[in-house]
Amino acid sequence: MQNKADRLKGAKIPQTPILEQDLQRRLPPGQTLTESFPILHEGSVPEYDMNFWNLRIFGEVEEEQLFTFEDLQKLPVTRTVSDIHCVTRWSKFDTAWEGVKFADLMKVLKVKSEAKYVMIHADPDYETNVALKDLMDEDVLLAWNYDDQPITAKHGGPLRMVVPKFYFWKSAKWVRGIEFMKEDRRGFWEDHGFHNVADPFQEQRFSSDEYEMPEDEWKYCEAD
Numbered sequence: 001m002q003n004k005a006d007r008l009k010g011a012k013i014p015q016t017p018i019l020e021q022d023l024q025r026r027l028p029p030g031q032t033l034t035e036s037f038p039i040l041h042e043g044s045v046p047e048y049d050m051n052f053w054n055l056r057i058f059g060e061v062e063e064e065q066l067f068t069f070e071d072l073q074k075l076p077v078t079r080t081v082s083d084i085h086c087v088t089r090w091s092k093f094d095t096a097w098e099g100v101k102f103a104d105l106m107k108v109l110k111v112k113s114e115a116k117y118v119m120i121h122a123d124p125d126y127e128t129n130v131a132l133k134d135l136m137d138e139d140v141l142l143a144w145n146y147d148d149q150p151i152t153a154k155h156g157g158p159l160r161m162v163v164p165k166f167y168f169w170k171s172a173k174w175v176r177g178i179e180f181m182k183e184d185r186r187g188f189w190e191d192h193g194f195h196n197v198a199d200p201f202q203e204q205r206f207s208s209d210e211y212e213m214p215e216d217e218w219k220y221c222e223a224d
């Protein structure tokens with residue numbers, strides 16, 4: 001796992017063809033635009049009997065809750081169009097998602113005020129952490145449709161997160177649980193060499209990027 005971070009660190013940065021200026025502004029540094037939709041995950045694609053599928057809300061809540069897929073679909077539906085960015089250096093523009101906005105789901109949960117961080121739990125054995133305030137953005141969805149069709153199993157159907165402002169590993173496929181936490185805890189990739197926050201416009205790819213060297217560090221070195 002750590003190897004993935006090391007391999008990516010050594011990778012050559014691909015040349016990006018010159019894009020029109022507004023498109024260029026939307027492309028984070030070190031990314032290449034693709035029209036295709038790459039499929040990336042650890043383990044194998046889960047299969048579900050939707051009669052037994054549920055989404056569990058737990059942690060720093062007044063009351064644990066279980067949602068069936070039908071329960072979720074009764075909540076207000078939002079459609080978003082977002083750019084997504086994968087740490088393996090592909091970006092895809094204008095991806096259309098439909099589902100329930102995380103902020104709308106929050107309205108029907110009883111989350112304690114102490115909760116500041118969220119762990120998204122997903123199959124098979126995947127976790128990723130995000131600060132609660134970042135999940136309140138207008139474009140953060142628990143999505144069941146992509147491009148106006150049910151999200152395919154390979155892309156995370158029946159339900160996946162879409163958190164466009166972070167590298168795409170934060171957008172868990174096959175979401176099954178949302179855990180509210182007082183303190184931050186690192187998820188799967190965050191614990192295997194990748195950045196805890198993962199803002200693509202700041203190129204927050206690796207955990208080693210979290211420890212910035214102060215600009216005047218060199219002044220304190222031995223010198224003659």
Ligand SMILES: Nc1nc2c(c(=O)[nH]1)N[C@H]1C(S)=C(S)[C@@H](COP(=O)(O)O)O[C@H]1N2
Binds near residue numbers: 038123126155171174
């Ligand atoms: N459950 C689960 N979700 C996951 C992953 C995973 O391994 N398991 N991989 C993440 C990574 S690293 C990426 S880049 C995206 C890929 O989503 P896609 O296959 O739809 O492009 O899913 C993310 N969500």
Ligand SMILES: [Mo]
Binds near residue numbers: 169
């Ligand atoms: Mo990824």
